[in-house]
Amino acid sequence: MKVVRLYFSGLVAIVLGATVLAARADPHSPAERAIHYRHSLYHVIEWNVTAMGEVVKGKAAYDPAAFSLHANRVAGLVPMILEGFPPGSYIEGHTAAKESVWTDRATFEELLRKLGTRSTTLASVAAGNDLGAIKPAFSALVDTCEECHKKFKNKSDH
Numbered sequence: 417m418k419v420v421r422l423y424f425s426g427l428v429a430i431v432l433g434a435t436v437l438a439a440r441a442d443p444h445s446p447a448e449r450a451i452h453y454r455h456s457l458y459h460v461i462e463w464n465v466t467a468m469g470e471v472v473k474g475k476a477a478y479d480p481a482a483f484s485l486h487a488n489r490v491a492g493l494v495p496m497i498l499e500g501f502p503p504g505s506y507i508e509g510h511t512a513a514k515e516s517v518w519t520d521r522a523t524f525e526e527l528l529r530k531l532g533t534r535s536t537t538l539a540s541v542a543a544g545n546d547l548g549a550i551k552p553a554f555s556a557l558v559d560t561c562e563e564c565h566k567k568f569k570n571k572s573d574h
């Protein structure tokens with residue numbers, strides 16, 4: 417009887433283990449989809465921030481309409497980020513996010529709010545078409561990206 421019970425619990429462990437592995441490998445699991453969603457958002461944000469960065473650094477001509485478009489896009493995308501970090505969406509090896517995103521949630525959310533404020537500030541400053549005023553607002557935004565990455569993101573290839 418004891419042997420049978422041991423055999424049975426072993427089997428349960430194997431089945432459970434296989435289920436967990438399958439869930440992790442499944443690209444359509446809620447966690448994988450959340451990771452994909454937040455990566456996608458960050459890439460679109462990065463595209464627009466890079467375009468503005470070129471202008472601020474003097475590597476690209478300042479086109480007020482194009483700059484405002486980029487700034488407005490970022491301001492519109494930032495409020496979508498938090499949704500991409502639901503509980504349980506930390507999968508080692510699949511995310512560059514540190515586990516502290518979930519354990520030190522208040523700090524993480526505060527930095528996201530700061531990013532939100534700074535991105536809407538940049539968008540409204542950009543509407544004034546004054547590159548001199550835009551520069552500090554842009555730096556403030558990028559500083560927040562770095563501040564959060566230092567705290568909550570591991571180095572990754574992309």
Ligand code: HEC
Nearest residue numbers: 455458462465511512513527528531560561564568569574
């Ligand atoms: C509140 C914290 C926070 C802020 C602010 C923040 N990020 Fe991130 N960012 C992260 C985390 C965490 C990851 C890792 C996400 C993952 O791999 O699941 C990340 C990942 C990224 C990635 C890599 C995406 C990928 O596919 O691996 C890019 C690009 C990026 N961020 C750009 C930015 C830019 C640009 C800004 C500023 C405009 C910014 N981030 C602001 C937390 C933040």
